[in-house]
Amino acid sequence: MNFDVVELLTIYEVANFSFPARYRDLMREIVEKGSRVLGVRRLAVMVEEEGRLITLGQWGFGGNGEVSSKIQNPGENAFVHVMSRGVKGLIYLEAAGRISARERRLINVFARRIEDIIAVKQMERKTRESERAFRTVLNSVQEAVFIFGPEGRILDVNQTVLRLYKVASREEALALSFWEDYSGPDNPREEICRWWNEAPEDESLRLEWKARRPADGSLFEAELFFGKISFAGREAILATARDITERKREEELLRSIFDRTPIGMYIVSSGKFQMVNPQFERLSGYSRQELIGREALSLVFPEDRETVRREAVRMLKGGEARPYEFRLVTKQGDTRWVEETVTSWEHDGRRVTLGSIMDVTEKKRFAQKLEYVSLHDQLTGLHNRVYFEEQLKRLSRSEEFPVSIIVADVNGLKLVNDTLGHHKGDNLLMACARILRQTLRRSDIVARVGGDEFVALLPRTDEAAGTAILQRLRAAIEQHNCRRPQLPLSVSFGMATAQDPKELLKEAYRKADDLMYREKLYLGTSARGQIVNALVAALAERDHLTEGHARRLAHWCRILGERLGLSPHQMANLSLLAKVHDIGKVGIPDTILFKPGPLTEEEWEIMRQHPEKGYRIALASPELAGVADLILKHHERWDGSGYPLGLKGEEIPIECRILAIVDAFDAMTSEVPYRKTRTVEEAWQEVRRGAGTQFDPQLVEVFLQLASAGGWPDSPQEAGV
Amino acid sequence: MKQGAAWRVGTGFSDQQDPGVALSQALEQALSRTGPPELTVVLVTEGYDPERVLSSALGILGPRPLVGAWVPGIILDFRVYRRGVGVLTIGGEGVQAVTHLEPQILDEAFAQGERLAQALAGQDSAPGGTILLFPDGCCPNICELLRGMYDRLGPDYAYLGGGSGDNLRPDPAFQFTESGVARGAVAAALLLGPVFEVALDHGWDPAGEPVIVTRAEGRRVFELDGLPAFERYADLVRDCTRVGFPARGMRHPLGLPAAGGRFILRDPVRVEEDGSLVFVTEVPENSIATVMKADAESLIVAARGAVRRAVEAVVAPRLLLVFDCVSRQSLLGPDAEREMQAMAGVTPPRVPVFGMLTFGEISSLTGTPLFYCKTVVAAAG
Structure with a gap:
């Protein structure tokens, strides 16, 4: 090796x-x-x-x-x-x-x-x-993610797919068909195919989709995004699906709110309507088709356009949304007050504005009315105390000095109210107001500041000018009374002038009020007597029969009184009582007083009030005050069954007992519309029957003796009445 | 590491029947030369109860470092004893020793090797010395144990040793230190003082084309060149059948390339039903192997050359340690005696020779401890 x-x-x-x-x-x-x-x-x-x-x-x-x-x-x-x-x-x-x-x-x-x-x-x-990392990111995405091959086969999914589509495992998810298993019917499959073939690389496709859960076939609303990617070295499609069921539900709810809300709503972009709801159509009178694309400002009343434009600019600059009012011109040409709130945001790269309007025309009218009521006296139409106080303050700070103040107070108003009723009193007040309004200048401010009290503020008016005005007022009242003597208007006046702001206007007011009060004291009872006289005259004028009755009574009362040896004072009172004992009837309506038939219990109730009313009237008059008590008791009966006090026997003043006999006899023998006239003998008999019950028996005897002695006429005519 | 100035060596052997007597006699011979030793190495063959041998040794030596194993043959002065007790004592000035018995070498052999290293050379001691290792030759993962041990100790130590075993029987053998006896374990000693020059050789040469170990796990090879291991092996070796395989495989081990142009040999010992081959120790997957061949002459020459190189590297050797693979004895048969003579022929007289027949040999000649097969490792110190 x-x-x-x-x-x-x-x-x-x-x-x-x-x-x-x-x-x-x-x-x-x-x-x-x-x-x-x-x-x-x-x-x-x-x-x-x-x-x-x-x-x-x-x-x-x-x-x-x-x-x-x-x-x-x-x-x-x-x-x-x-x-x-x-x-x-x-x-x-x-x-x-x-x-x-x-x-x-x-x-x-x-x-x-x-x-x-x-x-x-x-x-x-x-x-x-x-x-x-890819898998972690993929699985952490809240949207379901599918990755497809170009042929449509699912290459990968994330965990959300399993959760959202209720699929047991990734392997099972990959084995299913997106079109058959994950999609409901009627989805725009062709659109995806066209997009896949034609769209460039970086273009994505968004669709709303009916998604299907493979396990149970249940459907849900989904939003799908498709994009082209490279996956595992080849072309692929990335699809993300998001469950928008809840969002769609909310959209439907919002749409429903938009359509059904009683608030008119619109969306404006570039100054033109893009969307309006039915309520806005109703408010404007225009249809949706007529409004879309129309200049929004064209519906605004010309004078209010600047306000609307200013509010829009303020809001676009980030100002807080706040309501403001303007007038809307409807298609029919009506002007409606509306309250609008606008808000603005960016949508799809454009600035859009949502406007909400409510018809506040009625509210506006009501507010105006409320304002009027809050500052005016409803009866007279003059300003009220609130307004007066404000004007007093305003004038105090103004340069309209000298300022004169006239205080006017209607005399005897309570007497009129109590005897003739409040409507008569109201007539007096309205007459006074009318005279003030007509006599004073346009620049003057006149207000009713109390029940019977008026105040006039006269700017730029010195004392002389004020005095002249006051004289004109007094003359106007005299003229009024000449025209309406049956209910004369009596007014006490006081006037004071503040020359410059140093002199407090309030002080001038107090001074005028004092002067008015002093005049009221000065006029005192004469003013009331004047009214009473007027009342007596009014009573007489109201019914001539009643007036004749009074004269006869005075005659026969004098005869009977003399026979009974009444003192001269008693005789004078008896004579006056005979004339005015029914003065309280001036407040009783004609429908009751002259009713051709029996009175109801309620009518009797009113009728029975006249002694007390008469009593109050008499007290108000120095000429009548001496007989006020007799007027009060002239309907008492000997046996105590009379009214209003239920006196009996000699508790009843003799003048009243005399008047009772004479009054009854005259009533029975006089012609009265609703009762048959009796003969003298019948009347005598009736008087005799009433002795001890209705009448003083001794006085009845005296009366009958006088009558039998021929001192009594057979009839009223014979008596020269 | 410097050679200890005056370290002494004693050897002894006895084949008395009684283990205690045998140990006593052998130890007495050894101690007569060293006096009280710093390290005692005891080798016993079959027929001797290692517990009793150890007990006797401890009775004589007391708690002194002792390491030993059960071996198929004891080499003493180039004579091989198949039965008996052999003792080596080392003592004298500058000699120190530490022993450790790492029990039951299992799957985590690398970690066990680290633990063994830690036990032998604590962090406080200076690195260096010779580590004598006596693992159980049947353990499949001795290589991994050595790598774990080396990783912890590094190249500052010399590693020597041989696998213990019971004369070619596959049963676990015994290993022991003064702390006790174990089976399937590794007994080890760190010896400081003596320095050894090591040489090794096996006398085997490649006999055919290389094959790739395409699938293996531990000492089991499933595929060679992508084919069932036995099928491919039989194709290379020829005339190889399952019947009588161990004997045939012993003659045709695989050689794995190793540093310095050498080969590490791996003996196939068994054919499994699935056609896989079981080797005596680790055959790494993805390694290259060739079938090796040898004859008596090449084996003897290799043994003599290894001893000569070791001895010649030391000026005046005081001890020659020999670890000779037991399979070489089987292969050489009657020529085994000639191998011993050849080694003796290159060893100076009076140099005590102590060694063992082994189931695998350990040496760090190339820098790191490797586990060899069919090899003679000679260490002269």
Whole structure:
């Protein structure tokens, strides 16, 4: 055997390295061959990873960590092979003695062979790591991923496919057909085929898809993206599928909300309508077809366009969405107030704006009305105290001095309200308001600030001018009373002037109020008496029969009173009582007072109030105050069954007892629409029957004696009434 | 490592029936030359209970380092004793020894080799010395054990030894140290002081074309050149049948290329049912092999050459250790005596010769410990 053969066999050995899976096994093989065939007594294999040398394996260093120093200072018995083909690193091989040329040659072959193997293994490792990384990424993707060959066969899937499509294993997933097993019917298969044949490399395709679960055939909504890739060295299709069932449901819900919401909604892009909902159609009067593509601002009332434009700009600059109002012009030409909120975002590279509008026309009207009501007196239409207070403050700060203030208070309003009813009182107030409004200037501010109190603020009005105005007011009231004497208007006035802001306007107001009050005190009862007179006149005018009745009563009461020896004072009261005892009836409606038939209980209830009303009226008048008590008690009965107090016997003033007999007799013998007139004898008999119950029996006797003595006329006509 | 200044060697042998007596006699002969030894090597053949031998030795020596094995033959002054107890004692100034018995060599042989190395040469001791190894020749993974051991110790040590066994029977043999007796194990001693010059040879040459060991596992070869191993082997060897295979295989071992133009031999010992071949020890997969041939003359020449080179490398040798493969004795038959004479012829007189017939030989002649077959390893110190 010569050396050439051994060298050949050695090369055979070196060429016969295996490619074990583990580096540990490779190192064993290197150690075995190196030590046996080449006499290697130490070796190390190191590769560079991330700039550092990593030892894949070493042998024969005795665990003393001298690898680095040996590599850095190799002796004649050492061989260092630097790896650079596919893998960077070095191989250190050390023999027992100096390495001969022949040994170096063989060792070189040995090292290069190791380098090749390591390069392949490193490549395999990197490939495995890449594959692992690919698989990890693939499986971590939330979308189901299919990889197809050009012929449509599934080459790979990720874990999400198994989960989403409920497939047991990857192997099972690969064995199924995408078209038959993973897809529902009616999917656009042709579109994919066309895309595959025609689309360029970097173009992807997005489709909505009915996906199918192979196990149970159930379908779900999916969104599919198709893209061309290179997989395992050949063309392939990557398809990702995402379950969009929930999204579709939400879209449908949103669409339904969009269509059914009572809020008008639209989407505008580039200033033109792109989308509108039915409510917006209803609000605008335009159909969807008419609106799409139309300039959005064209529906805005011209004067409001600047507002709308300003709000749009503010929102586009990132301002917070906030509602604002403008007028919308409908197709029919109506103007509707709407409240709008807009928001904007980027969609498909375009800026779009979503507008939401609500018809607030009615709300707006109501608000205006509310504002009017809040600042006006409903009865008179004048401003109210709230407005007055605001204007008082405003004028205090203004340059409209001097300012005069007139305070006006309607006299006797309560009396009118109590006796004639509130509607009569209201008439007085409205009359007063009308006079104020008509007499004062446009620049003046007049308000009703209390039940019967009015205030007028007269800007730029000095005292003289104010006084002149006040005089005009008094004249206007006189004129009014001339026209309507049956219910005269009596007003107390006070006026004060603030010359400049230093004089507090409030102080002027207080001063005017004081003056008004003093005038009210001055007028006092005369003002009320004037009203009472007017009331009596009104009562008389209301029914001439009633007035004749009063005169007859006064006559006969005087005769009876004299017979009974009443004092002059009593006689005067009796005479007045006879005239005004029914003054309380001025407040009773005609429908009751002149009812041609019996009264109902409710009507009687009203009727029975007149003594008390009369009492109050009389108290308000100095002329009548003396008979107020008699008026109150003129319907009491001897036996106590009368009203309103239920007095009996001599508790009832004699004037009232006299009046009761005379009044009853006159009523029975007078012509009354709803009752048959009785004869004198019948009336006498009736009076006699009432003695001791309705009437004072002694007075009845006196009355009948007088009558039988011929002191009583047979009829009213005879009496000259 | 420097030669110990005044180390002494004693050898002894006895074939008394009683193991204790035999040990005592042999040990007494050896101790008469060395006095109390630093290391005692005890070899016993079949017919002797190693437990009793060890017990007797410990009774005499006390807890001194002792290493030994059960061997098919003891070589003492170039005479081969198939029955008896042989003792080698080494003592004197500068001699130190440590022993270790690594039990039951199993699949993790590399790790066991590391553990053995750690036991013999602790981290605190300075490197160097000769490691005497007596593994069980039946263990299939001695090569892996040696590589593990070497990885831990490195090239600063010399490795010597031979596989113990029971005269070609496949049963596990005994190995022992002063700590006890084991089977299927490796007994080892680190000897400091004496330095040995080693030489080896086998006398075998390639006899045919190379084959590739395409599939193998440990000492079992399944395929050669991609064919069933026995089929390919029989094709190369000719006239080889399953019947009487061990004898035929012993004459036609495979040779694996080794450093320095040498071959390492591997004896096929069995043909399995599946056509695979079982060798005496490891045959690496992907290695190249050729069928080897030899005759009595080449074997004898090789043995003489190995001893001569070892002895001549030492100025005044005090001891010659010989590890001679037992299969060589079988092959040589009557010529075995001539091999011994040939080796004796190149060895100076009065140099004590102590050795054993082996099941595999261990030497680190090429730098690392390798496990040889059919080889004579001679170490002169």
